[in-house]
Amino acid sequence: MTANKAETADIPYPGRVSQPALRERRRQQTEREICDAALDLFERRGVDQTTVDDIAAAAGVSARTFFRYFATKEAAALVSHVDLDDRVEQMLDDLAPGRPLLAQLEDMWGEILTALDDGRSDAGRLVLRVRRLMLAEPALRQAAVSIDAQRLDAFVARATAALDLDDDLGTRVTVQAAGVAVRVAMDRWAEARDSGDRIDLLATYAAACRHLHTMTAPGHP
Amino acid sequence: MTANKAETADIPYPGRVSQPALRERRRQQTEREICDAALDLFERRGVDQTTVDDIAAAAGVSARTFFRYFATKEAAALVSHVDLDDRVEQMLDDLAPGRPLLAQLEDMWGEILTALDDGRSDAGRLVLRVRRLMLAEPALRQAAVSIDAQRLDAFVARATAALDLDDDLGTRVTVQAAGVAVRVAMDRWAEARDSGDRIDLLATYAAACRHLHTMTAPGHP
DNA sequence: CGCCTTGTTGGCAGTCACTGACACAATTCC
DNA sequence: GGAATTGTGTCAGTGACTGCCAACAAGGCG
Known part of the structure; x- marks a missing residue:
């Protein structure tokens, strides 16, 4: 004692x-x-x-x-999406210079979105509430977009440093593009849930990523 | 008379x-x-x-x-970037369903950025002033990002309607991704000019687009 | 030229987001 | 227990933004 x-x-x-x-x-x-x-x-x-x-x-x-x-x-309504930061830190630590950055980002986001369990976990329910609100409230949407942009900028800086690059243009484009897929997926998810459709968040995110890949394919309408 | x-x-x-x-x-x-x-x-x-x-x-x-x-x-400082709207309208009218949307978007943005003449035209000088201000002023940046997001959303809606698609997920991803390339290029441009480097806007934009394409290439670091 | 309708402006009062300064109370340190 | 630290409430103040009303300028019309 x-x-x-x-x-x-x-x-x-x-x-x-x-x-x-x-x-x-x-x-x-x-x-x-x-x-x-x-x-x-x-x-x-x-x-x-x-x-x-x-x-x-x-x-x-x-x-x-x-x-x-x-x-x-x-x-107050956009309080940090829980343990997101932990996963981001881990991803930055594990950054593999040899592997495509986009793939690593998509893995990270995939895990983070998986933790939301399609809105069934506490964190997921909370995020769904917030994203729904954002659909109807421009003020919230504006604030969220702004916070998002700041976060992504900070991430770009850290990723560029971790990869020891002297030009971060590619990092910026890739990180922002990956962010687009996430945002679009969450928007679509919240919209669908709002109108009663029970679409799956992870499946929607996968579809968004697929679009991100196919849009740059040679013969694509 | x-x-x-x-x-x-x-x-x-x-x-x-x-x-x-x-x-x-x-x-x-x-x-x-x-x-x-x-x-x-x-x-x-x-x-x-x-x-x-x-x-x-x-x-x-x-x-x-x-x-x-x-x-x-x-x-007041973010007054619409001049004849941008005209070019956007024209692009929507000329939308070709057979050609990749991303390519058409890149053409449009390329023309709009060309009109800025690397900061030599009146419109270009104005945009450069505003983008420089945005670097140092979070409040301006926030407002600009928000306005931008609204504009892109409106564009997505019109493009989806013009293409007569029943699912706009791909359109959203593509339009936003193209927007990322533009924003990143303009940011880089303004930053460089701010520190005395005379990099070319159009060349920077082209580089950003290249990154957008190569990031999804199979064997890319 | 007067008359009327309409669009533009300034002043005023009011709400509300947000901040600095201070006093006071609860924790924590020793 | 007393001292330093930290969180909280009150108060006063700035400044963004809005609704309301009166004055005024512009355009249409006889």
């Missing part, structure tokens, strides 16, 4: 520390509550009929606190 | 009418003045250090009038 105490006091043991994580847990909980409230209100009243005060009140915080968690109203 | 007078009074002759266009000319002039003022102030002070009141004052109108011309501060 005393030994443990001394140990934890010395070095913050990962998984063993329970006290210093209290703040962190509270923070995550608050973030989640704000996000839930925002999503809920956006769905019911629409984005422009929802004020930040509304969201903050529904989440039980002040408006000032809201802005300590999210920079804009829209960002 | 009297005959002419009667004629113009009867039917508004296109090209012959000079009076009723007075309002229209004033409107375009005001729009241009606002746009110039915005661009100038953005370049000198930065976007967030420029208020709508500043722009309006510099253009000689009230803030209220500013918003009758542009929905947002950023939109």
